[in-house]
Amino acid sequence: MAGEVECKACMTKNKPGAILCENCGDPLEVQVGTGVAMAVSPTPVAAASGIQGRACVLVQGGSKVADKEFERRMGRLYLKATGSAKTLIRPAGKTDWQEVKKDEEVELAITARFRFGGSEGYVIFEVV
Amino acid sequence: MQFELRLGQQYLPITEEAEVTFLLRLLRDSQKQAAEFPIDIRQVLDRSGSMSEPADGGLTKIEALKAAVKQSLELLRQGKDRLCIVVFDDEMQVILDPTVVSDINAIKRLIGGIDTGNTTHLSSPLRYAIDVGPMKDALPKIIIFTDGLVNTPSEDLEEKACYDLARQANKMGTPLAIFGTGTAYNERFLKRMAELAGRGSYFEHVKQVGAMRLRLEDDLENLKSVQDRDVRVIIQAEPPAEILEAFKYVPQQQNLPVSGKAVQDEFPGLDIRGQAYLIKTKVRTGNAVGDFKVAVITVNWQSPAGNVSKTFDVAVNFTSDENLLSPIDKTVRNTVLNTAAVEATLAGQFPRAQTLFETSGNQDMAEKVKTLGNGDEDKKRTLRTATVTDANKGITGKKGGK
Structure with a gap:
């Protein structure tokens, strides 16, 4: 199975994401890194109405929401790529990221939930 | 009140079944003063x-x-x-x-x-x-x-x-x-x-x-130092995800019962120590690709301005892109290890507890287990209290008290 982790003590193969061996309870030797805590905060900008589908936006190179411009108009949320940091968007469930060029604006499909955070150096907006 | 969510891993490889562990922290709003309740x-x-x-x-x-x-x-x-x-x-x-x-x-x-x-x-x-x-x-x-x-x-x-x-x-x-x-x-x-x-x-x-x-x-x-009171937290697994274990850490580490697919906790006020929950889930993905919702978190509380309710999702992403795969978050991993070490201490498994504390880098607690674990009953009682109270004290960032 992809990503499974073998316990050095008892050789049990553990599921991806495991931290302790499910058989003997020993700590597994896994790659450890510093993630970024996601400040989870439903905000007014995310509370727009109208289900538009599913999308996910990755804003690369910045760690603050303020690094990008978000605007709510007529109950919809728009992202404008500004500054020097590269801006990528990714439809949910897809692995391909599409670049939003500088000063280009895209509409984000949202309902009422979003989160930001993710791996180091990234701010991720998931819009469901 | 502010929330912080740490996933053990944000991006996992495509797989039949995975473990997803996350740490939820509830923190006082740094921009606000205490509510000055009597x-x-x-x-x-x-x-x-x-x-x-x-x-x-x-x-x-x-x-x-x-x-x-x-x-x-x-x-x-x-x-x-x-x-x-x-x-x-x-x-x-x-x-x-x-x-x-x-x-x-x-x-x-x-x-x-x-x-x-x-x-x-x-x-x-x-x-x-x-x-x-x-x-x-x-x-x-x-x-x-x-x-x-x-x-x-x-x-x-x-x-x-x-x-x-x-x-x-x-x-x-x-x-x-x-x-x-x-x-x-x-x-x-x-x-x-x-x-x-x-x-x-x-x-x-x-x-x-x-x-x-x-x-x-x-x-x-x-x-x-309490800002918000009558706090109620519900963590609901999103099928086919399943909650395996749940712990809270303030004022002490406590194993929370999983009722149905949910974990629920209530406490009178969020003080300077904040609150933290570690949730371990099993997710049967069936080799799904992309975003996967693991749980829904609902927090209700009473602020000086009135009753407040917030709901948000916990989601991970399964990907075939090896470049996106995340390492295990250090804070989540250390919390898992410390938590297991506390449980081992309470069960009298001192060598195992010492090893787990050492692996997480918690040398202070490892030393306490070593010195107090071999002592008399008074020392063992001191050790049990110290582990449940202090082993994960840093999770919320504030020790509390003076």
């Missing part, structure tokens, strides 16, 4: 015969306790906070009826008059402390201190009566802070009382009675 403290203090035995600093236990209580009174706000003191041996004696504090020196004189008596009967004074009822808008807490077995009229009857009272305290939203000293008291009984009372109740072993001053002062400082 505090309603009810103290239930042991004055049985054994309290005349020597304690630390050349004092008897009762003298050390009285000194600690008197010193801690300085933190009460005159004209705002309420205090009630009842002492017990085989009978109870009310030292101070529920009173909004105005003359600290007068209360100190009343405490000074407490002397030791006979055997130990806890249920009547505890019933009194519960029955005095709530003070409007105040944050209540009942503090119990004892050094002995509850043996009057009999241990069985007393334990049953106290368990019933702990359940009553839970219904009334009044948490218990229970302290035991020495090795004569029944640790299992006091722990069980704290579990039944819930809502942030806890039990602590106190090695030196004089240390009660810091414990009492910490409790008061924490209560004074």
Whole structure:
């Protein structure tokens, strides 16, 4: 199975994401890194109405929401790529990221939930 | 209130089944001041015969306790906070009826008059402390201190009566802070009382009675720092995800029961220490690709402006892109290791606990396990309290107290 982790003590193969061996309870030797805590905060900008589908936006190179411009108009949320940091968007469930060029604006499909955070150096907006 | 979510891994490889562990932290809003709720403290203090035995600093236990209580009174706000003191041996004696504090020196004189008596009967004074009822808008807490077995009229009857009272305290939203000293008291009984009372109740072993001053002062400082109150947290697994284990960490590490597919917790106020939950889930993905919702978190609380409710999702992403795969988050991993180490300590598995603490880099706790784990019963009780209280103290970023 992809990503499974073998316990050095008892050789049990553990599921991806495991931290302790499910058989003997020993700590597994896994790659450890510093993630970024996601400040989870439903905000007014995310509370727009109208289900538009599913999308996910990755804003690369910045760690603050303020690094990008978000605007709510007529109950919809728009992202404008500004500054020097590269801006990528990714439809949910897809692995391909599409670049939003500088000063280009895209509409984000949202309902009422979003989160930001993710791996180091990234701010991720998931819009469901 | 602010929320912070840490996933063990944000991006995982495509797989049939995975483990997803996450850490949810609830923190006070750094932009806001404490709400300045009144505090309603009810103290239930042991004055049985054994309290005349020597304690630390050349004092008897009762003298050390009285000194600690008197010193801690300085933190009460005159004209705002309420205090009630009842002492017990085989009978109870009310030292101070529920009173909004105005003359600290007068209360100190009343405490000074407490002397030791006979055997130990806890249920009547505890019933009194519960029955005095709530003070409007105040944050209540009942503090119990004892050094002995509850043996009057009999241990069985007393334990049953106290368990019933702990359940009553839970219904009334009044948490218990229970302290035991020495090795004569029944640790299992006091722990069980704290579990039944819930809502942030806890039990602590106190090695030196004089240390009660810091414990009492910490409790008061924490209560004074509350911003939001009546907090209720529900973590609901999103099928096919399933919650395997859940823990909370303030005031102490506690294994939370998983009921159905959800975990629920309630506590009276979010203080400077914040709150943290570690949730371990099993996710059957069936080789799904992309975003995968693992759980939904709902938090309700009462802020000075009114009732508030927030709901948000916990989601991970399964990807075939190896460049996106995340390493295990260090904070989540260390919390998992520390949590397992605490459980090993409570089970008396000291070598395993030491190894787990060392692996997480928690050398301080590893050293405590090594030195106290081989000691006498008093040291083992000290170790058990230290692990549940201190092993994960850094999770919320604030230690609390002074």
